[in-house]
Amino acid sequence: MKQESLSTYDIFCIHALYAGACAGLIYPSMLINSTIGPLWIPIAVWATASLLSGMLYGRLLLKLNGQEIVPFVGKLIGKPFAFLLLLPVLVFMCAAITVILRSFTELVSMTLLPTTPMPFMNGMIILPAALAASGFMPIARASRALLLTAIGTILVLIIVSFPSTEWDLAGPWRGPTGDFFTHRDFYAGSFVWMGFIFTAIIAPYSNQQAKRFQKGFWAGIAFTLALVLCFIYIPTMTFGREMTEALSFPVVSKMDAIYEYWIIFENLTAIFLSATLLCILLVLALQLKAVERIVTGIWTKLPGVWVVAATMLLVFFIALFIPEWRNMERFIINSVFLRLYSMFLFPSIVMLCYFIKQRKAGSV
Amino acid sequence: MRPFRRVRQLAAISLSACMLVTSSGCWDSRDVDNRMLVGSIGIEDIDDENLKVWFRVPITSSTSSNDKDSSFTASARGVTVMDAINRVQYKLSKSLDVSSTRAVLMNMKTARVGLLPYLEFAIRDRSVPLDAVVAIIDGDMAPLFTRKNPIGELSGIYTKLYFEPYAGGIPRKNKTTLWEIYSKFLNPTHANLVPVLKDDKESLFTQIGNAYFNGDKYAGMITMDESLIYEMITERLADTEIMLMSRSDIKVVHKKTKVHTKLENGKPIINVVIWVAISLTDKSQNKGVTTEEDIKRELDGELHRLARSLTKKTQKAGTDIVGFGNRFRGRMHPNDYDKWPDMYRNAEINYKFHIRLRNSGLEFLEQ
Amino acid sequence: MSRLLAQLHRLRTEQGTGMLMEQLNVLFSDSSDYIAFKIGGSGEDEVFLCYLSTLTSHQQLHFTLSADENSLKSQLLEYEGTPIGEADLEECEQALCSGVAILCMKNSSTGLLLDLQQVQQRGLESPYTETVLQGPLYAFNENLEVNSGLVRQRIRTSQLKSYSMILGKNTRTPARIYYCNDVVDHDCLAKIKGILTNMKADGIQDTGELLRLMDTKRWMRLFPKAILTERPDRVSSDLLRGKIAILLDGTPFALVLPAVYTDFWHSPEDSFVNPYVSVFQNSLRFLAMLMNLFLPALYVALTSINVDVNRLEISLAAAASREGVPYPVFFETVLMLILIDFITEAGTRLPKAISSTVTMVGGVVLGQAIIQANIVSNLLVIIVAATAITNFIVIDYQMGLIQRLLKYFFCVGAGIAGLLGIVYILAAMIFYLSTLDSFGTPYLTTLMPQKGGKK
Known part of the structure; x- marks a missing residue:
């Protein structure tokens, strides 16, 4: 059989959906709260950081020669060390799945379905599982189909939310900067910028595919940047900075505030959340797959299906036992280290080990 | 192979059983005929402790089309709006659904005390839609809710049609939505302007002006004519508007506004230039000869007069209804935004009108 | 005639293996159409002709009465037909069943085959399920040879290859796989050949059944994996695009595979009409699909859970029309959907003359009465009617059936969680589709019409 391989467009689709799933919910309020100066500066800082990290991963992938990253690391430094090195990434991933799941169900509970029990809604993870x-190719195929439906809907919503915006309200455009570096919300917002880590960990990359990954990643980061700018500036340009800071989900409130005579639906929040749900389901599948890849990469004998099932149950129960929304926020803030580790430290260490090993091989 | 198959069958059966369980508990399902869809809410402050909340609910019936215009009114006292919504449920056989509310009407007293505490529930709980229109009611609230609407229930009580540009809304009516109110409350560089309605014998209500707010407290009212200047500056004048003058009536058909701002020694200087294109609709016959120049000169004078009185009123109260302050956001430190109302009081605001008489209608104007 | 005789005499007559004639008589005992009679003698041996009278035509055999005055015996005078071969018992049995006559000596162990096959078939008619207004107007019939001929007539190149096989242990239905050698995906071809060779089935009546047997994964059978078509032009255009066609004797439907999701939404007419029109028609179909899937579900969601998504006026109208309806929206909707499916089912199974009455009674009378009896709301009747109409826009019959099923899932989703429930089921459908593959080709390959085995 001909092996179907990942295309640049697939990678772009996955990144776009990742942005669609993450950028619209908690992130805008975090970013707006992190600074009193221009909003685009922290966004630009993160986009650059993401770019750097993505390039680091891209370099790493070029060294793989058709292997997957986890077995590659395992071979490089031995399984126990590889496990230790990957443990924070694994924890980060499980945490990310939990946070995405729980924050979305919480949001749905706040807006659309106030009396539907939480365990039932958390049960939606069964589909991504x-x-x-x-397998990974079905995820890529589904992402292609979802890009049209979910991201298409989100783009339409963005377009219809442009009337009733005012440039002046989003100011200052220049002015005091740098204050966000001391604000923890700035670091907490990093989760939006790391979709590429999941794709990097999952598929085996030949040289050609690693190049495609790079290209898809460029397109993905450009899209993420555009989407994030829209999601942050549209509410601020409508509501003004002060009100946006007061809202927990500015984009959701903005969707509520849209009113046009020719739009047949009244409450666009429901539409927005529907589109986001599609993105989130795919992203959850992607993340579960990444967890499975890490685990089966280290313990090759474990069957993948059981790993996914176990992760799903684990996540389901953790999500069930998070009592309050505050805990979630605190957790997002406190887990910054894990994310930074996955973005920069982990690939750097692997690269370093690789070079040391090569030098040794060269000198011998 | 066989035991595995049995496991699958079991799984399938249990899955379908789960489906049954879930379908029996459609938790948020409440059929539309079991809800009373509120058209408009009235919030009336009675004394320091209590407020009275009115609900006007259109009555639906499939039997005859003549009954379409009937409505049902419920009211309840409570400490907060949510409390009142809760209490009114005691009287009703169907669930009260405020999620499609079209208008929130507040009486003058709430406006004087401060609107914010009454409206917060809508933002926080997302119960009333954020695009509902808000208006202040001058006078008694009861007739608005208890009287039959002569224009018809569907066109009148939702009040939204009254303000909507696609229906009866003309720019001077100044449609204000709930989220606008809330955002301007919180925004120190922009103040609220809310339409004020009054009970009317022929239709249900009529507009008498627009109230400007200092923070969330009522600070004064501008007339409908002054509102026109406001609409011109904020470029909300998308439609045509009629202006009445001594020798002629003109129709404003097009306008463009440019606002130049600068900050000199902490004093804001604002220059507003407005281009107005007009067309003549009516000319008084008994006032002798009217030339184009006459009309332009008179209009210029009139516009300047309105602009001056608008500025004077709002500057006195320190309420920047136009939102000039938003233009200074880049020039001030974010921590200084709160000082804007005071700065606005001392601001120098100049108006300049360029008037073009685009045409004199289908009839020549004698030179 | 003399050659025939000579061959007859060369037939093996070993004693140990048993005599063909007697064994055939045993095998076909209790078959009233089995005929074995003596057609003459040749020396000491009597010559017998055995055949199934229902399958053979006698016109190729010419008998004459023997010139011998003592006995009035009929004798085989002449045989017109294809070359004859020699066959043993097993082959003879199969040959008899497919309309071949056996000529044998009384105690020979093998026989000669005379092809007297007479095939029951109808003429070429216009297609029943895939009617077009413009374009070729003839369809396959039940005869494999005719059907193969129709395909060959449309593709006049040596690149059109075919591969014959016999399917079914008892029916022994001949099947033919056609493909264009230069464009076909050979992996896919090998895979299909493998599946067909290893297939174990007693009998196959139709290509639809064949498709069901070829699809081995139990959970993956919801969507059709191959196109069933009775149009030679569709088969040949698909063959040229690199697909593989399986023709089966006894059915007018050819199986074209691999087929992906979007293939089922294209009508053969699409390539015959103006491209702008065909784009318009395609979008119309797409819209109809969405309406068919979502309309009843949206009704459930918007009148029971997400009421605020509607304009207030629509909600009021819905509330007014539901006034006095005793059932919850969800059950009301499912009830009506089932009812309309009853009507559709009754309409398809009945003769044309009666089916119009059924539609009339079902659609108009029942619809009117059910509103007046306040069992369902009139808004719902509009919705259900629109759903039923949009279902008929679906080009492919198999896909139309699936659509009829799917809308119930969406209704359940809407009943539980409103709009989000619908979207969840949609996601489930997309995920399911993306895990499917049609004989190696991913089911959700592309949304463009151009696709096939080879990329």
Whole structure:
């Protein structure tokens, strides 16, 4: 059989959906709260950081020669060390799945379905788990189909929310900067910028594919940047900085405030959340797959389906036992280290080990 | 192979059983005929402790089309709006659904005390839609809710049609939505302007002006004519508007506004230039000869007069209803935004009008 | 005639292996159409002709009454037909069943095959399920040879290859796989050949059944994996695009595979009409699909859970029309959907003359009465009617059936969680589709019409 391989467009689709799933919910309020100066500066800082990290991963992938990253690391430094090195990444991923799941269900509970029990809504993870269990190519294919529906809907919503915006309200455009570096919300917002880590960990990359990864990643980061700018500036340009700071989900409130005679639907929040749900389901599948890849990469004998099932149950129960929304926020803030580790430290260490090993091989 | 198959069958059966369980508990399902969809809410401050909340609910019936215009009014006292919503449920057989509310009407007293505490529930709980229109009611609230609407229930009580540009809304009516109110409350560089309605014998209500707010407290009212200047500066004048003058009536058909701002020694200087294109609709016959120049000169004078009185009123109260302050956001430190109302009081605001008589209608104007 | 005789005499007559004639008589005992009679003698041996009278035509055999005055015996005078071969018992049995006559000596162990096959078939008619207004107007019939001929007539190149096989242990249905050698995906071809060779089935009646047997994964059978078409032009255009066609004897439907999701939304007419029109028609179909899937579900969601998504006026109208309806929206909707499916089902199974009455009674009378009895709201009747109409826009019959099923899932989703429920089921559908593959080709390959085995 001909092996279907990942295309540049697939990688772009996955990144776009990742942005669609993450950028619209908690992130805008975090970023707006992190600074009193121009909003685009922290965004630009993160985009650059993401670019750097993505390039680091891209370099790493070029060294793989068709292997997957986890077995590669395992071979490089031995399984126990590889496990230690990957443990924070694994924890970060499980945490990311939990946070995305729980924050979305919490949001749905706040807005659309106030009386539907939480365990039932958290049960939606069963669908992404099923997709994750059936392999990576189905995820890529589904992402292509979802890009049209979910991101298409989000783009339409963005377009219809442009009327009733005022440039002046989003100011200052220049002015005091740098204050966000001391604000923890700035670091907490990093999760939006790391979709590429999941794709990097999952698929085996030949040289050609690693190049495609690079290209897809460029397009993805450009899209993420555009989406994040829209999601942050549209509410601020409508509501003004002060009100946006007071809102927990500015984009959701903005969707509520849209009113046009020709739009047949009244409450666009429901539409927005529907589109986001599509993105989130795919992203959850992607993340579950990444967890499975790490675990089966280290313990090759474990069957993937069981790993996915176990992760799903684990996440489900953790999400169930988080009592308050505050805990979630605190957790997002406190887990910054894990994210920074996954973005920069982990690939750097692997690269370093690789070079040391090569030098040794060269000198011998 | 066989035991595995049995496991699958079991799984399938239990899955479908789960489906049954879930479908029996459609938790948020409440059929539309079991809800009373509120058209408008009235919030009336009675004394320091209590407020009274009115709900006007259109009555639906499939039997005859003549009954379409009937409505049902419920009211309840409570400490907060949510409390009142809760209490009114005691009277009703169907669930009260405020999620489609079209208008929130507040009486003058709430406006004087401060609107914010009454409206917060809508933002926080997301119960009333953020795009509902808000208006202040001058006088008694009861007739607005208890009287039958002569224009018809569907066109009148939702009040939204009254303000909507696609229906009866003309720019001077100054449609104000809930989120605008809330955002301008919080925004120190922009003050609220809310339409004020009054009970009317022929239709249900009529507009008498627009109230400007200092923070969330009522500070004064501008007339409908002054509102026109406001609409011109904020470029909300998308439609045509009629202006009445001594020798002629003109129709404003097009306008463009440019605002130049600068900050000199902490004093804001604002220059507003407005281009107005007009067309003549009516000319008084008994006032002798009217030339184009006459009309332009008179209009210029009139516009300047309105602009001056608008500026004077709002500067006195320190309420920047136009939102000039937003233009200074880049020039001030964010921590200084709160000082804007005071700066606005001392601001120098100059108006300049360029008037073009685009045409004199389908009839020549004698030179 | 003399050659025939000579061959007859060369037939093996070993004693140990048993005599063909007697064994055939045993095998075909209790078959009233089995005929074995003596057609003459040749020396000491009597010559017998055995055949199934229902499958053979006698016109190729010419008998004459023997010139011998003592006995009035009929004798085989002449045989017109294809070359004859020699066959043993097993082959003879199969040959008899497919309409071949066996000529044998009384105690020979093998026989000669005379092809007297007479095939029951109808003429070429216009297609029943895939009607077009413009374009070729003939369809396959039940005869494999005719159907193969129709395909060959449309593709006049040596690159069109075919591969014959017999399917079914008892039916022994001949099947033919066609493909264009230069464009076909050979991996896919090998895979299909493998599946067909290893297939174990007693009998196959139709290509639809064949498709079901070829699809081995139990959970993955919801969506059709191959196109069933009775149009030779569709088969040949698909063959040229690199697909593989399987023709089966006894059915007018050819199986074209691999097929991906979007293939089911294209009508053969698309390539015959103006491209702008065909784009318009395609979008119309897409819209109809969405309406068909979502309309009843949206009704459930918007009148029971997400009421605020509607304009207030629509909600009021819905509330007014539901006034006095005793059932919850969800059950009301499912009830009506099932009812309309009853009507559709009744309409398809009945003769044309009666089916119009059924539609009339079902659609108009029942619809009117059910509103007046306040069992369902009139808004719902509009929605259900629109759903039923949009279902008929679906080009492919198999896909139309699936659509009829799917809308119930969406309704359940809407009943539980409103709009989000619908979207969740949509995601489930997309995920399911993305895990499917049609004989090696991913089911959600592309949204463009151009696709096939080879990329």
